[in-house]
Amino acid sequence: MHQLSMCRSKQMGIIMKNIIKYLKPYSFRMTIGFIIKVGGTFMDLGLPWVLAYIIDDVIPLSEVKLILYWGLVMLFLSVGARAMNVIANRMASRVAGDTVERLRHDLFWKIEQLSGAQVDQYTIPSLISRMTSDTYNIHQMVGMMQRLGVRAPIILIGGIIITATLEPVLTLVLIAILPLLAIAVYLVSKKGIPMYSKSQAAADTMIRIVRENISGIRVIKALSKTSHEKRRFSKGNEEVVDREFKAGATMAIINPTMNLLLNVGLTLVVIVGAYRVNSGASEVGKIVAFLSYFTMILNAMLMVTRIFITLSKASASAGRISEVLCAEEDLKLYTEETYPASKEEVNLHIEFKQVSFEYNQTKKTAVPSDSIAVVSDKAGEAESSTCVEDINIKIKPRESLGIIGSTGSGKTTLINLLMRYYDVSEGAIYINSKDIRTIPLNNLRKKFGVVFQNDTIFADTVKGNIDLSRGLPFPQIVQAAEDAQAKEYIEQLGIGDTPVECTEALPIHAVTANPVDFSANKDTISTKDTINNKAIRFEYPVAIKGANLSGGQKQRLLVARALAGKPEILILDDSSSALDYKTDSSLRQAIKRHYSDTTILMVAQRISSIMHMDHILVLEDGKMIGYGTHDQLLESCEVYQEIYQSQMGNA
Numbered sequence: 001m002h003q004l005s006m007c008r009s010k011q012m013g014i015i016m017k018n019i020i021k022y023l024k025p026y027s028f029r030m031t032i033g034f035i036i037k038v039g040g041t042f043m044d045l046g047l048p049w050v051l052a053y054i055i056d057d058v059i060p061l062s063e064v065k066l067i068l069y070w071g072l073v074m075l076f077l078s079v080g081a082r083a084m085n086v087i088a089n090r091m092a093s094r095v096a097g098d099t100v101e102r103l104r105h106d107l108f109w110k111i112e113q114l115s116g117a118q119v120d121q122y123t124i125p126s127l128i129s130r131m132t133s134d135t136y137n138i139h140q141m142v143g144m145m146q147r148l149g150v151r152a153p154i155i156l157i158g159g160i161i162i163t164a165t166l167e168p169v170l171t172l173v174l175i176a177i178l179p180l181l182a183i184a185v186y187l188v189s190k191k192g193i194p195m196y197s198k199s200q201a202a203a204d205t206m207i208r209i210v211r212e213n214i215s216g217i218r219v220i221k222a223l224s225k226t227s228h229e230k231r232r233f234s235k236g237n238e239e240v241v242d243r244e245f246k247a248g249a250t251m252a253i254i255n256p257t258m259n260l261l262l263n264v265g266l267t268l269v270v271i272v273g274a275y276r277v278n279s280g281a282s283e284v285g286k287i288v289a290f291l292s293y294f295t296m297i298l299n300a301m302l303m304v305t306r307i308f309i310t311l312s313k314a315s316a317s318a319g320r321i322s323e324v325l326c327a328e329e330d331l332k333l334y335t336e337e338t339y340p341a342s343k344e345e346v347n348l349h350i351e352f353k354q355v356s357f358e359y360n361q362t363k364k365t366a367v368p369s370d371s372i373a374v375v376s377d378k379a380g381e382a383e384s385s386t387c388v389e390d391i392n393i394k395i396k397p398r399e400s401l402g403i404i405g406s407t408g409s410g411k412t413t414l415i416n417l418l419m420r421y422y423d424v425s426e427g428a429i430y431i432n433s434k435d436i437r438t439i440p441l442n443n444l445r446k447k448f449g450v451v452f453q454n455d456t457i458f459a460d461t462v463k464g465n466i467d468l469s470r471g472l473p474f475p476q477i478v479q480a481a482e483d484a485q486a487k488e489y490i491e492q493l494g495i496g497d498t499p500v501e502c503t504e505a506l507p508i509h510a511v512t513a514n515p516v517d518f519s520a521n522k523d524t525i526s527t528k529d530t531i532n533n534k535a536i537r538f539e540y541p542v543a544i545k546g547a548n549l550s551g552g553q554k555q556r557l558l559v560a561r562a563l564a565g566k567p568e569i570l571i572l573d574d575s576s577s578a579l580d581y582k583t584d585s586s587l588r589q590a591i592k593r594h595y596s597d598t599t600i601l602m603v604a605q606r607i608s609s610i611m612h613m614d615h616i617l618v619l620e621d622g623k624m625i626g627y628g629t630h631d632q633l634l635e636s637c638e639v640y641q642e643i644y645q646s647q648m649g650n651a
């Protein structure tokens, strides 16, 4: 227990350090804002005092000029206080916005750096809510601390000091009421604040359900699961509403309690005040001023409560954000002393040496204490069993490897390990004889051109999707599209649509480069400038996730993306499953012709896609049950023979 609280206070220390780090660049602006806010608050505090002075000391003199003069002072204080508050609040919002912008930027960057295992550990929905609602809570907190965090203590302490000098006896009423209010606020907040953390957890779960439903909308409809999903969402939604209601209802006790105490206090002040005025111990102006201060001070107490609520929400959020920001680098760069180079004498391009891996190995470490219990897409399903075991592969430069096996046999896992999204549990993977853990991640990943299963197509142009911000020359993009057998459909894109109006927006290189002849469609293309036809087709907008393309078109676009960078190693993970046999074969021929220097790894379900490869790996339950050429496997591997028979028959 003691250790846990020590751990928590250490964590809080880290959180505070992190927040201060992000606020530091704005310390000058914050100081100016603070000074303005303090000035405005003091002006506010001065108003009732001036009012008391006018009532008690100026009006009895019956000097109009003097009354006007002090009236102007009141106006000045009032306008000045409002103006300074507005300026300070605007500055506070700016600082809060800028701070959170930097925080979000760093968090996004860090999330990009997380290893696959870390993403599994945090879970995707939780990472999304850390990026969105948690950063929003920090925004609220930073803004509020600069506004109410400055104003409330000044009003509270300053108000008590002024009232004590103005009317010491009436201040006793105030002092009697304040502890009651403080106790009420403390008790309610203690119960209510943790409820907000619970409602945040429920919101995370609801976001996960929405996310799953939106991305899987087609399959949900196809399997008529809509009503089931509706029920699932309703349950999640009700949970959020229920928890928020409970938290809100608990915290809502504060306002009426405060109003009750305020009214009781005001009544007491009026009674005691009237008695004192009648007995000549005080004056009317002082009582009026005291009533104002009394309201201001109790309101300041309420502000303090709001600060505590926001602060506790934000500190939970800051904890969740810090957890990601401070996450240790999982995929460290090691020296060759730790992971020596391969001793294999033959010059190999890729080598897997006794590689074994289990997915949830990292879950045994550092599961966040207040992370939200949401289940990841896959992680929750995984048992702590070995996913791939004792894999040994040797591929020379320019050779090709086909990987085949039943679903879930570990094919994609091998790709994930080769690209170092996860580190192997045992054994080693070498590229050009170097253990991949000794190659900087950037350099390692630059070697690959890859198409993953169900890879992402962005809401961008055809060209943008192939280039993917690499600044590739346009002819290279066109060539890649042609090799990926995408040329045919790209040149048809948009034909029959309203004439393309994007000519002006085209980048210069896109308009001028014209290495491939797209003139076959000159007659049908509806644009003013036929020289630009090809470029315009490449500027065709693709919808998010390639929604306006067919499955095969998407796959070819993705293959073009992988080919365009002329990679050292090309990985195609089940990327031709939606292609017809003819296109699949043309794709393989084009790759063989134009990418002869590239080492190729292809995961496929179809034997025809990989049978001509230099090596074929047959996987079952994560184990190698066959490795060799097509002919060798037909002789030695029963499972391969079965797949061959079932797919090719007597062909």
Ligand SMILES: Nc1ncnc2c1ncn2[C@@H]1O[C@H](COP(=O)(O)OP(=O)(O)OP(=O)(O)O)[C@@H](O)[C@H]1O
Pocket (backbone or CB within 6 Å): 120, 359, 360, 378, 379, 381, 382, 387, 405, 406, 407, 408, 409, 410, 411, 412, 413, 414, 453
């Ligand atoms: N991120 C993950 N966390 C936990 N387990 C995972 C994860 N990804 C995959 N697995 C599990 O690892 C095993 C191998 O998965 P993998 O994706 O490598 O199979 P595959 O052979 O590529 O299958 P498919 O042909 O269906 O794509 C499966 O049992 C799968 O459930």
